[in-house]
Amino acid sequence: MPALPFFHRLDRYVLGQLVLALALVTTGLVALIWLTQSLRFIQIIVSHGLSPFVFVKLTALLVPSFLATILPITCFIVILFIYVRLAGDRELTIMRGLGLSDIKLARPALALAVAVTLLGYALSLGVVPWTLSVFRSYQYEIRNQIAAFLLEPGVFTPVSSNIMVYVQSRGTNGSLKGIIIEDNRDPNDPATILARTGELMTTPRGPVVVLENGSRQQIDPKTGQLDLLTFERNTLSLAQAARSGMPDDTDAAEIPLHDLFHPPATLPSGDSAKWLVEAQRRLTAPLSTLGYALIALVAALGGGFKRHGGLARIIGAVVIVTALVALGLGVNNLAARNTALLPLIWVWTLLPPCITGYLLLRQGAPRA
Incomplete structure (x- = not known):
């Protein structure tokens, strides 16, 4: 048993690299998406002469939704990259020589995936709906309340479009x-x-x-x-369409989860289906992190590695995850048209981790 703490140090060593890489990659992608998405608000701020603080506050409210969307993808990228790099540097070979199976090698990545999944639930179930609701109210205030009071004498002012x-x-x-x-x-x-x-x-x-x-x-x-x-x-x-709180004025992304399962009777049937799909999406989207992480682990830990080898498995993993993302969008659209297909959202979410988890267990015996 004296070797047990050493194995724990190996877990912390790999997990530390994963966490650092995830923080850097996620921050970079969020900053890039924030920059591209915020360009559409610059015209509102400049045309009405508002302060930079208003711009920062308005765009910062969108960051949680960006984060919830990209976390499963960045987690997959980081796990695949770190484990392929460890294999290329022969570090995985040394760990296997110490008797670690693929399951034990995968523990740091699985711990990270579980943590990211829990963070995804916190974002999708609580933070994102609240920030989107505040964002929409603040945007309405800027376009209607603030803009109208910035009328300048002798100037034609576009209060709205x-x-x-x-x-x-x-x-x-x-x-x-x-x-x-x-x-x-x-x-x-x-x-x-x-x-x-x-x-x-x-x-x-x-x-x-x-x-x-x-x-x-x-x-x-x-x-x-x-x-x-x-x-x-x-x-x-002088206001644009008023935010009166009627169902057709409310985006499903802003609605609390409980209310999504009980859409108002006055809501059109098409919008009711969108509410139900949004509810299922919030419950299943964070779980995709586990599926993507397992795909990366199967690709990185399966088979023998060479310093410059394993390219086919890497490409295959990227293609599979890309296909799953596209398939998820298609399944959501189909379910919005026919609510009888809502179970497909769960099938799409749970099937990949079940298959890849089985594959990882099959190759989990210690190998020299």
């Missing part, structure tokens, strides 16, 4: 003078609104402007003539 506002002057209390509004929210019935004075106000459903002594001008689509409607007082919403 289909509302353009011009004010001649603006008071510190929200009063406006010389107002022109181009309202294209209805593409078949655009309108130009003029008003002498007005006041900008905030409401729970977004910013509104109270117009006084103005007119609304529209072209009649049937006659082609200009229709002019004058008013003494009129209230116009």
Whole structure:
């Protein structure tokens, strides 16, 4: 039994390399995805003159969803790379010479995979839905609440994608003078609104402007003539589609797991299926980490190794994992169209680790 602590040190040695590599690879990929995805928010920030802090907060809320998505893949990459490198450096040969079977050699990788799986559940079941909900609310606030209050005198300001506002002057209390509004929210019935004075106000459903002594001008689509409607007082919403909390305004990714299994009766059948698929995806996606990790272990530990050999097994493992990722997307789409196929999501998740676990056990006897 005196050799037991030495084996424990070997586990810690391999696990340390795996954890370090996983941290570096995951951080790099998250940073890359964050950079590419954040580009679409730069226009919102720049066009409305918001601070860099707003940009950082907005994009940081997306990081947990990126992390939950890539963790199974990065875990597979790291395990495959580290074990192939250990084999190429003859370290695995030495460990086998000490009597370690493939099962014992795989212990550090399996420990890492279990930890990543638990982290994936924490992200998918709790952190990601919450951050996506906060992200959507914050994005709505920027596009509707904040943007409307950044109206600059003498400048045509795009409050949203289909509302353009011009004010001649603006008071510190929200009063406006010389107002022109181009309202294209209805593409078949655009309108130009003029008003002498007005006041900008905030409401729970977004910013509104109270117009006084103005007119609304529209072209009649049937006659082609200009229709002019004058008013003494009129209230116009400057918000985009309001986040009212109705089911069709809510993304399934933001819904708590319990609610996903009990969609509202008012929800369209197609959206109800998406909610059920999202629930199954959250329960199964973290488990894919175990399957991918076992595929990497079977490829890296199976057969004899040469310093520059084993390329076919490496390519084969990459191809299998790529096919499983694509198959998972296809299964989710099929289940969304026909909920009777929901069990396929579990089959896709559990079958690979069962097969690869069996293969690893078959080759698990100590080898010189």
